[in-house]
Amino acid sequence: MKENIYSTLIYQLEETEKLGYNFESSWISYVLLEDRLLSILRSTGGEHLPNGNEIRMMGPKIGHIKTRMSTNEILRGHLEVANLIPRIEVWKDKRNVLMHSMADGSMSIQQIESDIAILAKDGTTLVRDFASAARRIKKHKK
Numbered sequence: 001m002k003e004n005i006y007s008t009l010i011y012q013l014e015e016t017e018k019l020g021y022n023f024e025s026s027w028i029s030y031v032l033l034e035d036r037l038l039s040i041l042r043s044t045g046g047e048h049l050p051n052g053n054e055i056r057m058m059g060p061k062i063g064h065i066k067t068r069m070s071t072n073e074i075l076r077g078h079l080e081v082a083n084l085i086p087r088i089e090v091w092k093d094k095r096n097v098l099m100h101s102m103a104d105g106s107m108s109i110q111q112i113e114s115d116i117a118i119l120a121k122d123g124t125t126l127v128r129d130f131a132s133a134a135r136r137i138k139k140h141k142k
Contacts, residue, residue, distance in 0.1 A: 006032075006035070009028055009031065009032055010032070010127075010131075012024075012028055013025060013028045013029060013032065013124060013127060014124070016028060016120075017120055017121070017124050020117075022113070022116040022117045022119070022120035023116055023120075025120035025123065025124065026095065026098075026116060026119045026120045026123050028123075029119075029120065029123025029124060029126065029127050030058075030095065030123070032127045032130075032131070033058065033088065033091075033123070033126060033127060033130055034058055034061070036127070036130040036131055036133075036134045037058065037061040037062065037065065037088075037130070038055075038061065039134045039138065040065055040075070040079075040130075040133070040134050040137055041055060041061060041064060041065065041068075043134070043137045043138045043141045044065075044068050044072055044075050044137065044141075045068060058088075058092050059092065062085060062088060062089060062092070065079070065085065066085055069085070074137060074140045075137060078133045078136050078137050078140075079133055082129050082133070084126075084129060084130060084133060087122075087126060087129075088126055088130070091119065091122055091123060091126055094115065094118075094119055094122075095119055095123075098112060098115055098116060098119060
């Protein structure tokens, strides 16, 4: 079932990007990136905090992965090659700025549309790169 959902979302991501539905594309990218971060956490020690709570939100997931990279050569090797952690942090921050700017009026509609187009394109690339890295990390675990 998970594979079916994932492949459907990948298809929707590619279609929405092709059609220029940048808000939808960015939203799907966010969902898929969260999923790939979770997969990487599972493959490298688990997705739960010591108190048993699941690591939530993209920022803390990235933080835990960065911490694990300091002692996990395989993880570090697969994520540093494509500079994935800095790229996802920049993407996440841009997404957050856009989300807040849309409601508070600090950006024009034209600027939002321009920025969301870039965010969508970068998100699609990040999803592909993180999916590949997650597969390689999972393969090494086995």
